[in-house]
Amino acid sequence: MHDIYQFVSGPLARLAFTVFVIGSLYRLVQMFVLVYRKEKFIFSFMSWKYSLRSIFHWIIPFAAVNMQQQPIMTLVTFTFHICLLVTPVFLLSHAVLWEERWNIRLWSLPDQLSDIMTLAVIGCCFFFWGRRIKLPEVRYLTFASDYALLGMVAAPFVTGLIAYHQWIDYPFFMILHILSGEILLMAVPFTRLSHMLFWPFTRAYMGSEFGNVRHARDW
Amino acid sequence: MNEPVKKVAEIIPDEGIDAGLARLTEDRIENTILRVLNGETGARLKVYVETCIHCGLCSEGCHYYLSYDKDPRYSPAGKVKQTLWEMIRKKGRVDKAFMRQAVVIAATQCNMCKRCAMYCPFGIDVAYLMSVVRRITHLLGLTPQYIQATAHSHSVNMNQMWIKEDEWPDTLQWQEDEARSEIPHLRIPLEKEGADIMYSVIGPEPKFQAQLIYQAAVIMNVAGVNWTMPATPGWDNSDMAMFTGDNELMGRIKRVHFETAGRLKVKKIVMGECGHAFRSVYDMGNRWLGWKMPPIPVFHAIEFYYDMIREGRIRIAQKYAEPVTFHDPCNVVRGRGLHEKARYVVNAMCDTLIEMHPNREHNYCCCAGGGVINCGPPYKMVRIDGNRIKAEQLFAVKARGARTLIAPCHNCHSGLEDINHYYGLEMNIKFIGDILYQVMKKP
Ligand code: SF4
Ligand code: SF4
Numbered sequence: 001m002h003d004i005y006q007f008v009s010g011p012l013a014r015l016a017f018t019v020f021v022i023g024s025l026y027r028l029v030q031m032f033v034l035v036y037r038k039e040k041f042i043f044s045f046m047s048w049k050y051s052l053r054s055i056f057h058w059i060i061p062f063a064a065v066n067m068q069q070q071p072i073m074t075l076v077t078f079t080f081h082i083c084l085l086v087t088p089v090f091l092l093s094h095a096v097l098w099e100e101r102w103n104i105r106l107w108s109l110p111d112q113l114s115d116i117m118t119l120a121v122i123g124c125c126f127f128f129w130g131r132r133i134k135l136p137e138v139r140y141l142t143f144a145s146d147y148a149l150l151g152m153v154a155a156p157f158v159t160g161l162i163a164y165h166q167w168i169d170y171p172f173f174m175i176l177h178i179l180s181g182e183i184l185l186m187a188v189p190f191t192r193l194s195h196m197l198f199w200p201f202t203r204a205y206m207g208s209e210f211g212n213v214r215h216a217r218d219w
Numbered sequence: 220m221n222e223p224v225k226k227v228a229e230i231i232p233d234e235g236i237d238a239g240l241a242r243l244t245e246d247r248i249e250n251t252i253l254r255v256l257n258g259e260t261g262a263r264l265k266v267y268v269e270t271c272i273h274c275g276l277c278s279e280g281c282h283y284y285l286s287y288d289k290d291p292r293y294s295p296a297g298k299v300k301q302t303l304w305e306m307i308r309k310k311g312r313v314d315k316a317f318m319r320q321a322v323v324i325a326a327t328q329c330n331m332c333k334r335c336a337m338y339c340p341f342g343i344d345v346a347y348l349m350s351v352v353r354r355i356t357h358l359l360g361l362t363p364q365y366i367q368a369t370a371h372s373h374s375v376n377m378n379q380m381w382i383k384e385d386e387w388p389d390t391l392q393w394q395e396d397e398a399r400s401e402i403p404h405l406r407i408p409l410e411k412e413g414a415d416i417m418y419s420v421i422g423p424e425p426k427f428q429a430q431l432i433y434q435a436a437v438i439m440n441v442a443g444v445n446w447t448m449p450a451t452p453g454w455d456n457s458d459m460a461m462f463t464g465d466n467e468l469m470g471r472i473k474r475v476h477f478e479t480a481g482r483l484k485v486k487k488i489v490m491g492e493c494g495h496a497f498r499s500v501y502d503m504g505n506r507w508l509g510w511k512m513p514p515i516p517v518f519h520a521i522e523f524y525y526d527m528i529r530e531g532r533i534r535i536a537q538k539y540a541e542p543v544t545f546h547d548p549c550n551v552v553r554g555r556g557l558h559e560k561a562r563y564v565v566n567a568m569c570d571t572l573i574e575m576h577p578n579r580e581h582n583y584c585c586c587a588g589g590g591v592i593n594c595g596p597p598y599k600m601v602r603i604d605g606n607r608i609k610a611e612q613l614f615a616v617k618a619r620g621a622r623t624l625i626a627p628c629h630n631c632h633s634g635l636e637d638i639n640h641y642y643g644l645e646m647n648i649k650f651i652g653d654i655l656y657q658v659m660k661k662p
Contacts, residue, residue, distance in 0.1 A: 031262050031265070031266060032262075034261045034262035034265065035261060035262040037261065038260070038261030038262070039261040039262055039263060041506055041511070042262075042263075044511045045511070054342065058340060058342075064337075064340075065337070065338075065581060066276060066279060066280070066337070066338040066340075069279060070276065070279075073276070135275060136289065136290075136291050137275040137278040137284070137289065137291040137294045137297065138273070138274065138275035139291070140275075140291030140292070140294070140297050140300070141273040141274075141275055141291070141294075141296050141297065141300060142273055143273070146273050192269065192270070192271070192272055192273070194269055194270065195270045195271075195272050195341060198266050198269070198270045198341070199270065199340075199341050201266065202266060202267070202270055202341040202342050202343065203341065203342050205263075205342070206336060206341075206342025206344065207342070210553075213502060214502075214553060214554050214555060214556060215555055215556025216552065216553050216554070216555075216556040216558075216580045217337075217580050218336065218337050218342060219337060
């Protein structure tokens with residue numbers, strides 16, 4: 001068990017971060033090269049002002065008309081994304097690791113709060129799962145891979161919660177926790193989770209097209 | 220779990236599609252799809268397809284989806300699923316039945332109105348994705364017959380309606396004669412080099428709606444602008460090739476239009492009240508030709524009326540009394556942001572404007588645009604049933620007192636007329652020009 005722990009928390013962790021960073025950069029560079037090679041005209045109407053205007057309107061809860069029309073989804077999706085991004089970075093036990101391994105000192109969340117945020121992520125995953133099953137327009141678009149992605153996102157949080165509270169078999173769940181986190185990280189650049197990388201660009205593009213060419217709002 | 224792509228319930232016979240299918244082989248389909256996916260498209264397609272998280276949030280953006288009882292097959296992403304996702308997943312190896320369904324979806328179940336782009340959290344542009352499908356079907360020779368016939372007319376005559384070269388100046392002369400009985404010195408100046416404005420219209424105006432040319436001539440004359448119309452091909456600003464995926468023809472059409480304006484050395488082009496033509500001249504055709512913006516500034520009629528009223532060149536004798544409501548056409552509102560100028564004009568002409576909801580950028584499309592109405596009678600009910608939501612929106616504004624519906628776009632007009640009749644709305648549908656001509660001060 002100890003050897004496995006050493007492996008997943010050492011070399012595999014480094015690999016996961018490397019794949020995540022290099023993979024993400026690769027995807028972004030690939031996108032820019034493609035624009036440069038085939039759709040150069042896109043550069044001609046990109047604008048910082050309208051890109052930021054669009055991004056701004058879509059990161060503020062309820063700023064877009066569709067967010068107002070779907071209030072529950074808006075609440076869930078904002079909660080989900082905030083907790084998903086904040087918890088793993090600022091969790092106290094992760095903060096310790098940041099400092100131990102990379103000598104980065106981060107502010108950290110009180111344990112109780114991170115517990116709540118972890119539960120929130122898991123709850124939101126259930127919500128998304130229910131949505132995929134219940135709403136015909138979402139079910140129609142859902143593939144097995146969509147459930148797999150949901151599972152991949154939920155896994156590190158579920159296992160982390162179990163391991164932190166040491167409810168059952170701590171070492172085993174700790175390893176599972178690390179492993180599932182690493183899988184998730186490595187999956188970001190190469191699955192639909194890559195919307196994490198691309199969304200600022202799709203928004204910036206639509207924002208610029210609407211602002212610069214169409215002189216209209218895009219929210 | 221993922222549901223299989225279902226067949227559309229009813230297969231509407233269409234010679235353009237069926238004869239095209241008969242000629243195809245699966246190899247040709249595969250090669251053509253790959254040619255477009257790998258050769259012609261770029262980052263937008265790739266990123267849109269890979270970023271889409273299958274959340275369905277774009278659904279509420281689409282009037283087809285809302286009108287067809289929220290049937291997911293009509294949701295924006297649902298249409299992509301039934302077309303591009305499958306083509307990509309199968310690396311182009313799809314069969315004829317699939318292609319038949321794909322062309323019906325792309326050509327008749329999407330108006331390319333881009334409303335859904337405002338509902339997707341990533342701003343994924345399903346209209347663009349449908350245009351990629353149309354490009355594929357064009358290259359395969361699978362375009363619905365009616366719209367292909369108009370594209371052929373463009374190719375042969377450089378106008379949409381098979382109007383011969385001598386019929387065009389004849390029509391203008393006829394309208395000039397008619398208008399002279401109202402304003403004796405009125406002219407429709409032909410081929411006037413160095414005029415400020417070249418006025419261009421769409422093919423159906425001389426063909427069926429010559430009174431619109433009459434009205435425009437009166438407005439131009441009263442406003443006292445220095446204008447002209449070309450006597451040669453290039454007078455038609457419409458463009459069905461843009462909607463069939465025939466980009467090369469789109470380029471030819473726009474080139475003739477711009478070159479005609481260039482030959483006449485005008486300062487700007489003013490276009491009649493048409494939305495799709497504006498999109499072609501302002502956004503699509505110019506870019507295909509390599510111009511970021513049109514080489515000669517282009518103004519939609521709304522902007523022209525706005526300027527004329529603001530500058531006091533056109534005055535209102537007596538405002539239009541019947542309460543009106545205003546339909547924001549996608550191509551000039553979501554496409555050019557003319558909603559406030561349009562309201563300025565409407566308020567200047569009319570006593571009471573009652574807004575429909577939603578409005579401005581969020582207005583529901585007329586369901587005729589994007590070439591759908593041009594696919595002809597076989598699909599008439601697809602778009603009338605597919606826009607029940609528009610009828611509901613209009614009934615609601617009618618209940619609040621609106622009797623006249625102003626729509627400054629030809630496609631919107633025809634589509635809304637169908638909705639008006641079918642659902643028994645009984646509203647008067649008018650162009651801005653109809654009312655302006657009626658209420659303006661004339662000498
Ligand atoms: S009709 Fe309009 S809203 Fe519907 S899919 Fe097409 S572009 Fe989107
Ligand atoms: S809203 Fe956007 S991301 Fe969601 S299914 Fe529609 S196109 Fe895809």
